[in-house]
Amino acid sequence: METIGFNNHSTIGKNCDITCYIYGKSPIFMIKFFRRIRRSLLAENKFLKYLLYAVGEIILVVIGILIALQINNYSEYQKERTKERALLSNLSQEVQLDMLQIENNTRQTKERLKRLDSLVQLLKVPDSINAPQFIRQSYEFVFDQYFKSNSGIFDEAVSSGKMSYIQNEPLRQSIFNYYRNVKESYIDGTTRQITDEFITPLLVEHVYLNQEGFAMLGMDVEDISTLEKLDVRQLAQNKDYWKMALLKFAANQEQMLRWTGTRQRAEKLKQQIDLELKKLSR
Numbered sequence: 001m002e003t004i005g006f007n008n009h010s011t012i013g014k015n016c017d018i019t020c021y022i023y024g025k026s027p028i029f030m031i032k033f034f035r036r037i038r039r040s041l042l043a044e045n046k047f048l049k050y051l052l053y054a055v056g057e058i059i060l061v062v063i064g065i066l067i068a069l070q071i072n073n074y075s076e077y078q079k080e081r082t083k084e085r086a087l088l089s090n091l092s093q094e095v096q097l098d099m100l101q102i103e104n105n106t107r108q109t110k111e112r113l114k115r116l117d118s119l120v121q122l123l124k125v126p127d128s129i130n131a132p133q134f135i136r137q138s139y140e141f142v143f144d145q146y147f148k149s150n151s152g153i154f155d156e157a158v159s160s161g162k163m164s165y166i167q168n169e170p171l172r173q174s175i176f177n178y179y180r181n182v183k184e185s186y187i188d189g190t191t192r193q194i195t196d197e198f199i200t201p202l203l204v205e206h207v208y209l210n211q212e213g214f215a216m217l218g219m220d221v222e223d224i225s226t227l228e229k230l231d232v233r234q235l236a237q238n239k240d241y242w243k244m245a246l247l248k249f250a251a252n253q254e255q256m257l258r259w260t261g262t263r264q265r266a267e268k269l270k271q272q273i274d275l276e277l278k279k280l281s282r
């Protein structure tokens with residue numbers, strides 16, 4: 001049986017053409033290369049060899065397509081992992097901001113409650129109280145800290161579908177759970193309601209509604225109204241005043257307890273995110 005060698009000039013072509021094909025100098029040459037083989041085989045009536053070469057040509061084309069698809073898929077995979085790392089990094093920073101906000105809120109709330117406690121303790125010695133100063137410092141009863149999660153990155157990722165970049169399903173679920181919990185917090189809302197609807201009216205009625213209270217605002221009503229001066233001795237026996245103090249301290253203590261739980265969840269989530277980022281960076 002006659003064989004076809006790569007050095008057969010009449011059948012295949014010049015050696016330089018084969019060398020160009022092997023080293024990939026001309027991508028179009030592959031098609032010309034097999035075309036010459038087909039023509040040669042058909043001309044020599046060697047159908048079986050032609051069929052084998054045709055099958056080989058198809059296999060090479062398929063392999064080339066598969067390789068191209070694999071390269072493209074790998075490229076797309078790398079792009080998505082880059083986006084995933086960027087998203088996780090931003091989420092980690094957002095959670096860190098939540099933690100810092102909670103720390104700041106807790107610190108300020110504790111300091112305010114400490115000052116209010118010192119103010120209330122002055123009622124033990126009523127004669128030593130400076131009424132205008134007492135009234136001015138009592139204004140802190142209507143101050144509160146409120147926690148609002150930094151969820152801009154998360155909200156945008158959810159609305160745009162970018163959360164699908166996160167391949168770690170348990171981590172993605174943990175992120176959703178965290179933001180759902182912090183957004184459903186009702187403690188701060190309850191505290192705001194208590195301050196607006198109960199503490200503020202009681203403070204105005206029992207601490208500010210007197211001559212010193214108006215004087216602090218720059219108004220002299222001594223010769224106009226029948227309002228009396230602040231009686232700190234009577235205030236110490238006033239149940240509404242103590243009700244106000246009780247509501248204030250209880251609401252803020254409950255807030256800080258809630259913030260502690262949120263901070264613990266934030267710390268845990270940040271650890272999970274940072275661990276995933278380390279894995280993706282390997």
